[in-house]
Amino acid sequence: MKCNVGTTDRMIRFFVGIIILFLGLYYSSWWGLIGFIPIISAILRFCPAYVPFGISTCKEKDMG
Numbered sequence: 001m002k003c004n005v006g007t008t009d010r011m012i013r014f015f016v017g018i019i020i021l022f023l024g025l026y027y028s029s030w031w032g033l034i035g036f037i038p039i040i041s042a043i044l045r046f047c048p049a050y051v052p053f054g055i056s057t058c059k060e061k062d063m064g
Contacts, residue, residue: 001046002046003046003056003058004045004047004050004051004055004058005042005045005046005047005050005057005058006056006057006058006059007059008057010042010045013041014039014042014043016035016038017036017037017038017039019035020034020035021033021036021039022035023035
């Protein structure tokens with residue numbers, strides 16, 4: 001898996017995932033578990049949805 005999620009994209013994904021998780025807890029909804037998807041893609045720095053479109057927000061210096 002080649003890095004295709006840059007630093008800014010990674011931070012946004014992580015915080016959005018946390019917000020979704022907390023909203024799920026607040027409303028007692030299992031839909032909050034969807035928040036794990038952006039959190040995992042932020043941790044792995046890879047988004048499978050970017051691959052078919054050839055999108056990458058990862059710069060060369062972020063790949064290390």
